[in-house]
Amino acid sequence: MPVVSTPYPPGTPCWVDLMAPDLQAAIDFYRDLFGWQGEKGPEEFGGYAMMSLNGKPVAGIGPAMAVDGNPPPPTVWTTYLSTDDADATATKVTANGGTLLFPVMDVGTVGRMFPAVDPTGAVFGVWQPVDFGGAEIVNEAGAVIWNELNTTDVKAAAAFYRASLGIEFVPMPDMPEYHELQVQGRTVGGAQGLGNFPPGTPAHWATYFAVDDTDSVVDAAVRADATLLAPPADTPVGRIAGLKDPQGGIFMVIKPKPFEAG
Template sequence: MPEVTSPYAPGTPCWVDLMAPDQRAALEFYGDLFGWQGEPGPPEAGGYAVCTLGGKAVAGIGPSMPREGQPAPPTVWTTYLAVPDADAAARAIIENQGQVVMPAMQVLTFGRMAVVADPTEAVFGLWEAQDFGGAEVVNEPGAVIWNELNTADPGAAKRFYPAALGIAVTPMDNAPGYHALKVGEQAVGGMQGLEQLPEGTPSHWLTYFAVDDADRTAEALDKAGGTVLRAPFDMIAGRMAVLRDPQGGIFAVIRVNRAP
């Protein structure tokens, strides 16, 4: 199992979480789909559950809590990027035409977090690790394997992420229109425009989970009350599908091609 044993480099996706209206139902759904274990956390953590795979932290699921007088927040998977200083990173976001959705806040002794948006309105999180570094297992069936920015303005994104967060944006070989997000020489995510997505799709970050079989996972999700938004198909990296859980959270699954 590919365990993470060193700190995430700044700019690298390090965690994902879902805030759901029915946290218990979400925990059961993803537990059945991916084999996660997780229970609602203590009141001082807002009930937030750190889900595990093989005893290692893999993702978070919390209860969504509408602010007074505000509509219920959308049920979405949020990608968090590692930063050395969440407050400084939030300032850099603003200085580069992004916006702060939720100011940096302390999360017990685990770290500091903020929720921000890039100039194309794609929302993501910032995570300054203290006692908790992020996902402890990745690139394994049931764990996160890729994070992808789908943006209405790739040109603006190409300017923003290097300037605000030091993430390089470079064309990806053999994938016209697709770009790699790089930290140093390491590709840590991808970026593309919205041309291939349904009309009206907003800019967003999409989480990919690795699976052994994309077709069987899509079938299991359908039987559990989810929706297959894009049926399993073959692409350059493997066989993938885009899915929506019963409460509206959208994510992708992929069975990656293995070298012979």
């Protein structure tokens, strides 16, 4: 269902956000592209903006700030996986070959989180909700519809995410090289190797946003100085394109095919 009114089960992608050098420019770009509402947030949170669709939160955009003398983070969309205990999950992540980028931290009263790198090099976040559970609209135009792990080693990634977050990798019957990510028997995302990507592409989590018209959204993005990485193409699940925003953030858009009951 597009509106999320119940907690995300642990292991489920629950939120995405973008860290950008020019916060206001990123807010303006995505607000115009997807019809989001939102503005720069409180200074105590670095101006982090909660972007909404029809009055409900769908994604975050924050400033890419250097911490403790380190270089600023890259401009990327990060997928957050839900947990009911961030500290326990952090322990499992490190015990199973992952690396915490920062220790578990409180985010005001809204939740606890940490960013990490899996053993294959893909960066992800973990979110423990307190006052905020995550995206409240999904699977409709302007909202996240799919989160996908693209990894250098599917087997190693499967072992890590199963042990750390309870996520199962299940090969698709018609596409055994592609795996569904399942939590409690429910599909919550996908995973695949990097065979279809340019040489040298690092492991990463990709964010797919649903749109009403892939071609028109691509045209609008390019007019706003985005770069087209993968031209619109029809696939078994819908018409997909890949884009890089003006500050370097890569994302996917898809007009999904209507579900046909068997």
